[in-house]
Amino acid sequence: MSEYRDIARYLTPRRGRFIHTDRNKGGNRQHSILDSTGTYALHILQAGMMSGATSPARPWFRLAIPDKDLMDYGPVKIWLNDVTLIMRDIFARSNTYRTLPGMYRELGAFGTAADFVDNNFDNVIHHHAMTIGEYRMSTDDLGYVDTLYRKFDMTVAQVVRKFGYENCSMRTRNLWDNFNYDAWVTIVHATEPRRERNPKKRDAVNMPFSSCYFEEGTEEQGKPFLSESGFEEFPFLVPRWDVIGGDIMGSGPGSEALGDLQQLQHEQMRKGQGIDFQTRPPMQANGQMKGNEANMLPGGVTYFEQAGQGVGLSPAFQSSLRLDYLLQDIEDVRKRIKQCFHSDLFLMLANDNRSNITAREIAERHEE
Numbered sequence: 001m002s003e004y005r006d007i008a009r010y011l012t013p014r015r016g017r018f019i020h021t022d023r024n025k026g027g028n029r030q031h032s033i034l035d036s037t038g039t040y041a042l043h044i045l046q047a048g049m050m051s052g053a054t055s056p057a058r059p060w061f062r063l064a065i066p067d068k069d070l071m072d073y074g075p076v077k078i079w080l081n082d083v084t085l086i087m088r089d090i091f092a093r094s095n096t097y098r099t100l101p102g103m104y105r106e107l108g109a110f111g112t113a114a115d116f117v118d119n120n121f122d123n124v125i126h127h128h129a130m131t132i133g134e135y136r137m138s139t140d141d142l143g144y145v146d147t148l149y150r151k152f153d154m155t156v157a158q159v160v161r162k163f164g165y166e167n168c169s170m171r172t173r174n175l176w177d178n179f180n181y182d183a184w185v186t187i188v189h190a191t192e193p194r195r196e197r198n199p200k201k202r203d204a205v206n207m208p209f210s211s212c213y214f215e216e217g218t219e220e221q222g223k224p225f226l227s228e229s230g231f232e233e234f235p236f237l238v239p240r241w242d243v244i245g246g247d248i249m250g251s252g253p254g255s256e257a258l259g260d261l262q263q264l265q266h267e268q269m270r271k272g273q274g275i276d277f278q279t280r281p282p283m284q285a286n287g288q289m290k291g292n293e294a295n296m297l298p299g300g301v302t303y304f305e306q307a308g309q310g311v312g313l314s315p316a317f318q319s320s321l322r323l324d325y326l327l328q329d330i331e332d333v334r335k336r337i338k339q340c341f342h343s344d345l346f347l348m349l350a351n352d353n354r355s356n357i358t359a360r361e362i363a364e365r366h367e368e
Contacts, residue, residue: 004110004132007254010261011038012109018133023153034268037334038261041341042108045253048346049104056097059088090124099127103239106132108341111241111252114148116189118235137238139248140193145238146209147192151216157181159215163226169218186216187226194230204229211235257340264333271326277319284314 001018008016013029033039054060063080070076091097099115106113110132120126135150156175159168165176175183194210207230214225240250285294338344 001133003255003258006262007109007258008132010258010265011042011254012105015106015109016132032265034272035264035330035334037264038257038337038341041257041338041343042105042254044343044346045108045341046101046104048342048350049108050101052346052349054097054100056092059084061087063087094120094123094125095127096125099129102129103237107239107241107250108252109254111250111255113237113239114150115237116150116235117237137236137248138192143243143246145236145248146234148236148238149191150189152187152189153184154187155181156183156185159185159187159226163213167224167226169215172215187213188216189213191231191235206230207232209234253340253342257337260333260336260340264330264337267326267330267333271323271330274319274321274323274326278321281315281317281319 004016005018009032013033017023061084063084065071065076065080071080103113103115112132114130114135114137116128116130118126118128130150134152135148137145137149138147140146154162156172159172160176165173168176172185175181175185190210190212192210194206194208197206197208199206205228209231211227211229211231212225213227241252243250280296283294283296
């Protein structure tokens with residue numbers, strides 16, 4: 001996780017939750033970023049992925065079946081079209097399009113994103129987006145993610161409302177009884193293939209994937225789950241940018257650009273120090289001036305008790321930093337960072353304002 005911490009620090013400080021209590025903190029997390037080129041490049045990648053792959057402004061998917069001959073059958077076409085329209089309406093009414101940009105941001109920065117697609121009575125589905133560090137996952141023998149554990153905090157009121165008072169631990173019940181509704185409770189949600197089940201039964205506890213909620217620490221006390229249910233299919237979306245070998249977590253542009261991101265911040269800091277040395281260099285003064293106030297502001301006047309040889313202020317040394325050379329190297333680092341995030345490609349597609357472009361060319365560009 002140390003690499004993910006560095007990526008979050010230099011690229012997107014508000015992302016990443018490596019301690020579950022690290023929430024709702026409004027303190028300054030941007031102090032490590034002196035040059036936001038990487039953050040801006042990540043914004044471009046996020047917007048480019050959203051507009052190019054899952055834009056709500058255009059029909060970006062359609063349903064089909066493997067049997068091409070059956071696809072030509074009229075009633076099948078009508079049914080597929082009706083279901084497609086229903087799915088588009090569900091995506092529009094739910095929080096799907098509010099969640100996807102954050103997933104693309106996580107994917108570009110950390111190479112892995114995770115999103116829990118839960119059932120919802122009002123909107124059919126509801127997305128619970130996660131950030132790096134608050135979940136752990138595993139894969140099957142084919143490399144597909146089939147297990148995910150996530151740890152998060154809920155208030156006492158939220159826990160009781162979601163799981164019921166009778167299913168909560170004694171600690172949570174006491175907090176509720178004492179009207180301490182805003183106290184935090186750490187919850188673990190475990191989703192994995194169910195090892196022992198009866199395939200002939202269709203109830204929740206016999207579905208292929210188990211879904212269990214429990215309060216952290218209560219499992220040692222023999223406390224049953226807050227909730228035990230299941231899913232027919234794995235309910236998480238876990239896209240990975242690039243999977244290397246047998247790795248479980250993905251690798252993305254953020255990992256490739258990490259060295260350049262650190263170099264860019266270092267050079268910007270040194271540039272600022274160089275400018276300070278040239279405009280406000282450290283000064284040296286004769287011992288006779290000790291105790292006398294020196295006015296270092298532009299146009300300021302400093303008074304001496306006695307003028308003479310060696311009395312006065314002078315720079316301790318002269319800084320000869322060539323800022324133009326440093327700026328050239330900074331620009332080179334910025335260019336490499338933008339290339340890692342494919343900024344030139346996304347901007348090229350977005351800034352094509354040709355008026356004579358055909359509908360086929362537009363479709364092909366979106367496919368790219």
